[in-house]
Amino acid sequence: MTETPSLPQIPSQAWQRPLGQPWEHHYIVRYASNLDDGPDHGAPLGGLGAGCVGRSPNGDFNLWHMDGGEHVFQGFPGCQFSIWEQGGGRTQAYALSTQPPEDGSLSSWSWYPASNKTRTTGSYHALYPRSWYRYENVFRAQITCEQISPIWPDNYKEASYPVVAFEWTAHNPTTAPITLSIMVSWQNIVGWFTNTQKSPEVLLRDDGSPYYDYVPAIAQSTGNFNQFINADGLKALVMDGAWQGDPKEGDGQWCIATLDDPAIEVSYDLRWNPAGDGRDLWDSFAKLGRLMNLLDTSPAEEGEQIGCAIALRFTLQPGETRQIPVALAWDLPVTEFAAGVNNYRRYTDFFGTDGRNARAIAFDALTEYKTWQQQITAWQQPILDRADLPDWFKMALFNELYDLASGGTLWSAATEADPVGQFAVLECIDYRWYESLDVRLYGGFATLLLWPELEKAVLRAFARAIPTQDERRRIIGYYVTMGLENPPAIRKLKGATPHDLGAPNEYPWAQTNYTSYQDCNLWKDLGSDFVLQVYRAYQFTGATDVDFLKDCWPAVVETLQYLKQFDRDGDGIPENEGAPDQTFDDWQLKGISAYCGGLWLGAMEAAIAIGEILTTNNLAPGNTPILLSQYRRWLDNGLKAYHPKLWNGRYYRLDTGSGSDVVMADQLCGQFMVRHLGLPDLVEDEFTLSALDAIYDACFVKFNQVVQSHERPPQQKFEGAQLGNFSAATLKLAIGAANGVLPDGSPEDPDSTHQQEVWTGINFGLAAFFAQMGKTEEAMAIAESVIHQIYAYGLQFRTPEAITALGTYRACHYMRPMAIWGLYEVLTASTHYPR
Numbered sequence: 001m002t003e004t005p006s007l008p009q010i011p012s013q014a015w016q017r018p019l020g021q022p023w024e025h026h027y028i029v030r031y032a033s034n035l036d037d038g039p040d041h042g043a044p045l046g047g048l049g050a051g052c053v054g055r056s057p058n059g060d061f062n063l064w065h066m067d068g069g070e071h072v073f074q075g076f077p078g079c080q081f082s083i084w085e086q087g088g089g090r091t092q093a094y095a096l097s098t099q100p101p102e103d104g105s106l107s108s109w110s111w112y113p114a115s116n117k118t119r120t121t122g123s124y125h126a127l128y129p130r131s132w133y134r135y136e137n138v139f140r141a142q143i144t145c146e147q148i149s150p151i152w153p154d155n156y157k158e159a160s161y162p163v164v165a166f167e168w169t170a171h172n173p174t175t176a177p178i179t180l181s182i183m184v185s186w187q188n189i190v191g192w193f194t195n196t197q198k199s200p201e202v203l204l205r206d207d208g209s210p211y212y213d214y215v216p217a218i219a220q221s222t223g224n225f226n227q228f229i230n231a232d233g234l235k236a237l238v239m240d241g242a243w244q245g246d247p248k249e250g251d252g253q254w255c256i257a258t259l260d261d262p263a264i265e266v267s268y269d270l271r272w273n274p275a276g277d278g279r280d281l282w283d284s285f286a287k288l289g290r291l292m293n294l295l296d297t298s299p300a301e302e303g304e305q306i307g308c309a310i311a312l313r314f315t316l317q318p319g320e321t322r323q324i325p326v327a328l329a330w331d332l333p334v335t336e337f338a339a340g341v342n343n344y345r346r347y348t349d350f351f352g353t354d355g356r357n358a359r360a361i362a363f364d365a366l367t368e369y370k371t372w373q374q375q376i377t378a379w380q381q382p383i384l385d386r387a388d389l390p391d392w393f394k395m396a397l398f399n400e401l402y403d404l405a406s407g408g409t410l411w412s413a414a415t416e417a418d419p420v421g422q423f424a425v426l427e428c429i430d431y432r433w434y435e436s437l438d439v440r441l442y443g444g445f446a447t448l449l450l451w452p453e454l455e456k457a458v459l460r461a462f463a464r465a466i467p468t469q470d471e472r473r474r475i476i477g478y479y480v481t482m483g484l485e486n487p488p489a490i491r492k493l494k495g496a497t498p499h500d501l502g503a504p505n506e507y508p509w510a511q512t513n514y515t516s517y518q519d520c521n522l523w524k525d526l527g528s529d530f531v532l533q534v535y536r537a538y539q540f541t542g543a544t545d546v547d548f549l550k551d552c553w554p555a556v557v558e559t560l561q562y563l564k565q566f567d568r569d570g571d572g573i574p575e576n577e578g579a580p581d582q583t584f585d586d587w588q589l590k591g592i593s594a595y596c597g598g599l600w601l602g603a604m605e606a607a608i609a610i611g612e613i614l615t616t617n618n619l620a621p622g623n624t625p626i627l628l629s630q631y632r633r634w635l636d637n638g639l640k641a642y643h644p645k646l647w648n649g650r651y652y653r654l655d656t657g658s659g660s661d662v663v664m665a666d667q668l669c670g671q672f673m674v675r676h677l678g679l680p681d682l683v684e685d686e687f688t689l690s691a692l693d694a695i696y697d698a699c700f701v702k703f704n705q706v707v708q709s710h711e712r713p714p715q716q717k718f719e720g721a722q723l724g725n726f727s728a729a730t731l732k733l734a735i736g737a738a739n740g741v742l743p744d745g746s747p748e749d750p751d752s753t754h755q756q757e758v759w760t761g762i763n764f765g766l767a768a769f770f771a772q773m774g775k776t777e778e779a780m781a782i783a784e785s786v787i788h789q790i791y792a793y794g795l796q797f798r799t800p801e802a803i804t805a806l807g808t809y810r811a812c813h814y815m816r817p818m819a820i821w822g823l824y825e826v827l828t829a830s831t832h833y834p835r
Contacts (some may be wrong), residue, residue: 006321007144007173010134013384013394014127015791016351017057020098020114026794030808033205034430037063037073037812039794044124045149048404049161049411049423050347051193051332054797055147057124059097059112059133066193067249068335068343069408069504070214071429071813076102078187078274078293078307081111081166084289085139087178093286094138106278107445110286113138128375128399141178141316142171149405150365152375153450156420158368160346160411163329163361165369170324172316180316181289184256184326185281185309187274188224188300190241192217193332194250198339200505208477209431210516212505217250218469225299226270228310233260234363237308242299247355250334254308255329255358256784259366263326265313274307281309289313325369331355341507346411346421353413357588364369389827390780393820396787399447400820402797407813408432410508411454422461422509423447423454428801428814433500433514435815436463438583441529441669442819449821452541456548456804459534461501463555465512466530469494477517478580489519495562497526497555522576524596525582528603531556532673535606538613539677546617549610553620556607557627563600564634571645572637573597576655584739586754590657594646598670598682599654601642604635605679643683652687654740662740662748662755663698665766667691671767672769676826685773692770696778702745704785707735707805725790734785734812735803736763757802760786761816768823777829783823790817 029036040062046052054063061079064072077097084093095323098114098121100106112135115121125132129151133646135143146167150158172178193216200212223242229235236257243251258266269291272281284292291311300306312324333342333353344353351357365372380487384394387433408426412418424434425443435458473488490500491513498512499520506514513520520526534552538545566574574596576582576589582596611628614620646652652667654660668691681688736758742748749757763786770779790799793807801811 004821007134007142008132008146008167008169010125010132011127011380011384013391014125014132015395015399015796016123016125018120019122019124019133020058020112021116024113025793027789027803027807027809029208030802030804030810031205031209032249033584034810035812037798038157041797042124043128043131043147043399043797044402044406045147045164045328046405047150047161047163047347048159049409050160050345051330052405053164053328054406058099058114060099063406064193065406065408066330066332067195067216069411069426069432069434070193070195070216071408072193072216072218074218075099075101076187076189076274077106078185080137080185082183082185082285083135083139083143083146084181084183084285085178086289086350087176088174091764092139093289096133096135099763105275106282108277108279108282118734120744122741126379126399127395128402129405130373140174140182142173144169148369148372148458150368150372151405152379155375156451156453157350158372159451161364162331162345162347163327163362163365165365165372166328167369168324168326169321170316171321172318175318175555176538176769177318178316179289179313181285182324182326183285183291183309183311185274185307186237186254186256187305187307188226188239188254189223190224190239190252190254191220191243191250194248194336195505202505204356204475204477204480206481208517209480210434210477210514211430221300221305222302223299223638224306225297227297227305228268228270228295229359232262232363234258234359234366235260235266235310236359236362237270237310238359239308243355244696244808246353247334249334249342250332251334252330252332252355253358255327255362256308257327257329257359257362257366257729258310258312259325261324263314265290266310267293268295268308268310269293270308271298272307272309273305275305281307282290285311323405325366327362327365327369329358329365331358331361337508338506343410344413346413349413349421386828387437390784392787393716393780396791397820397824400799400817403785403813403815403818404446405795407815408504409430410434418460420453420457423457424461424508425815426813427500430811431515433503434508435461435501436499436515437526437529437533438498438499438523439761439816441533442761442822443815444533445446445822445825446818448537448540449825452537456537456541456545458501459530459537460548460551461509462497462530463534463552465492465493465501466496466555466559468492468509468512470513474516476519478585490521493521493562495558497530497559499523499526518580522577522579522581524563524566524576524593525599527559528596528599529669530559531603531606532599532677535610536673536677538610545611546619549614550619553610553614556610560603560607562633571641572634572639573600573641576657584754585738587752588658589655591655592645593640593655594652594667595669597638597642597646598668599673600670601635601638601682602670602679604631605636605674606677607631608635609679639682643687648689651691660748661742663694663743664740665699666739666762667695669765669770672765672772675772686798689773692773692775692778694743695737695766696770698741698743698745700734700782702743703738703741704745706745710805734781735789736760736768736786737782754802757810758786758805759802759816760790760799761801761814762818764819764823768819768826771823771826779823783820
């Protein structure tokens with residue numbers, strides 16, 4: 001596309017889609033009980049842990065993650081941008097969504113025409129945390145809207161703000177004046193985002209995972225009212241509610257604002273009916289591009305809905321370009337978990353906790369957004385300019401960070417113990433618990449490399465949890481799905497590394513191990529994952545924060561001792577016990593396994609390194625020499641057992657107890673981790689390279705040949721035009737690497753689940769391993785195939801854990817795909833070891 005010099009330069013690497021164009025083929029959900037909102041997703045708007053709003057390539061605001069950890073996917077059509085234009089003897093006005101309300105409301109409005117195969121009406125672009133709408137072939141003026149959220153690395157202030165800045169750029173390419181008006185209308189939704197079922201009952205889905213009902217107070221607007229503010233260089237609409245005193249969850253304000261500009265005529269309407277036909281707002285706007293300046297601040301009656309709107313009218317002379325900023329801010333300072341368990345959000349450290357600061361937040365955005373743009377560009381541009389990275393990779397690298405905002409994210413106010421607050425992202429919305437430790441082994445690369453203080457905050461929370469015990473008992477979902485009886489399991493045993501940091505309906509950070517699909521006290525990877533991530537956080541933050549290691553050391557010691565009890569035969573490696581007891585929690589491993597065994601040996605090396613660092617810095621407890629001697633003995637014994645017991649001459653066997661010949665894609669995760677951390681190798685290079693060759697051949701090449709040998713469903717047909725910068729040769733073959741198949745690419749058990757799935761985050765981690773070992777071509781082939789599946793088939797900004805050859809997915813909005821930042825780190829490091 002040729003850029004118009006007067007319009008913003010949208011990076012060519014941004015993901016793009018024609019406005020409103022329907023998806024011909026897209027993935028569908030694998031299990032009916034899991035979330036499937038369809039493919040119309042755009043980049044989220046707003047800071048991290050502040051709540052976020054999603055706006056789709058159709059132009060509608062359709063995703064509302066305003067209540068920490070909860071999900072609402074629903075359009076509120078009154079929340080809208082609209083444009084009126086007069087010029088060339090014609091007047092026209094459109095609401096800038098291609099999706100008219102399905103309930104018949106706002107029937108008087110004109111809705112923006114959607115693109116089709118023969119005509120484009122514009123395009124949507126996303127390179128998170130920025131996104132753009134470009135409008136074409138409808139208006140005489142050339143119009144672009146850039147959406148900016150204040151997110152960039154090592155930013156622990158603005159990145160938490162509940163705000164998005166919209167920079168509208170309008171250019172007149174004609175020889176006659178054009179008058180434009182931009183209207184922002186918004187429904188007063190104060191009070192809507194809180195669960196009306198406090199401490200809801202926890203149930204089991206058909207797949208055995210726990211869930212609870214979220215019943216928000218949508219449309220409960222009694223007492224809500226709107227105000228117009230014209231002061232301090234700001235013209236703003238402030239939406240408020242009937243709440244008083246200190247805010248509770250859902251209480252607060254919304255604000256739409258723009259800077260006072262004498263060249264722009266501002267008009268407003270403080271009270272219109274978004275549930276009606278819309279004439280009370282639209283007739284005036286569509287005719288004149290103005291509103292009636294109605295100062296009706298009366299509150300909504302019971303059962304009534306109210307909205308407000310502001311219109312910004314200006315004239316462009318021939319050749320003139322004008323930029324107009326608009327801010328959307330919200331101040332909803334409280335997240336409530338279980339009834340009465342409340343949390344203030346991080347942004348309240350800068351704006352206060354009284355819930356009356358939406359206007360101040362909006363003002364900050366309007367006066368600082370240009371700086372935000374510069375900060376984001378300064379971060380992204382050096383990566384975008386790299387000739388050694390393909391554009392499709394750069395696109396996905398930034399866009400996969402979306403989950404840090406829309407992953408049900410929590411970011412708490414600071415305390416003395418947590419000087420940047422506590423942070424947490426859901427495993428996913430279907431599996432609604434925070435910071436699953438096995439998942440973040442790969443998914444944590446994003447916070448590790450970009451917001452390392454948040455990474456350390458998460459790991460400190462795990463360190464605090466390891467010594468705790470929770471005696472509550474619950475049924476294990478896996479056995480329910482198998483039709484087997486099993487006694488209730490204790491929720492959290494002392495010394496066990498918890499699987500997660502809890503769920504939004506309880507008390508995150510304090511009550512851990514929420515998931516009940518498996519008994520995570522028996523898992524064989526979690527303790528190792530914790531130790532490796534602690535050492536990784538130390539290494540990748542300059543290898544200077546010995547206080548962090550000191551804080552985590554007691555938990556490291558305790559959890560390693562706990563995990564060692566599962567070494568039944570004393571060979572130095574804990575055994576898997578048949579029940580799925582690791583991150584592949586539908587996949588039974590028996591005896592010592594290549595996956596868990598390698599992680600354990602890596603954790604031994606990391607623990608020894610931590611202990612030696614503490615000793616050197618005179619921070620080690622008195623028993624540390626004894627512990628290090630013990631760890632060296634365990635490591636030595638384990639290394640003597642690992643390779644001889646698992647090596648089959650070509651790759652590492654799944655385990656020692658099942659007799660399986662499966663080639664597991666992630667078999668050498670532990671080896672990847674130790675080399676990434678500069679620790680001694682667990683196995684020699686010749687065996688690593690042989691295993692990688694076997695994985696590539698079976699799990700990627702032959703698996704995809706098996707897939708291609710069957711008739712693929714419509715959503716899996718290649719759409720080369722969808723994203724023009726992908727390699728058709730690679731994509732013609734592959735959907736990604738399967739978790740585990742036989743050497744000929746076929747499944748060991750056709751009815752298995754995890755083995756035949758392509759896990760997006762595991763694929764990025766596997767690609768990083770290939771790149772680490774110099775196999776960059778194979779690494780990028782794997783990554784490219786997966787990225788194509790996500791962004792060409794409607795999975796963008798809801799990346800799932802798993803996709804299948806049948807065109808289905810499982811567990812969208814998943815954390816692990818942020819592993820792409822691990823691949824980036826390996827590809828761009830001057831050495832494969834930490835800086």
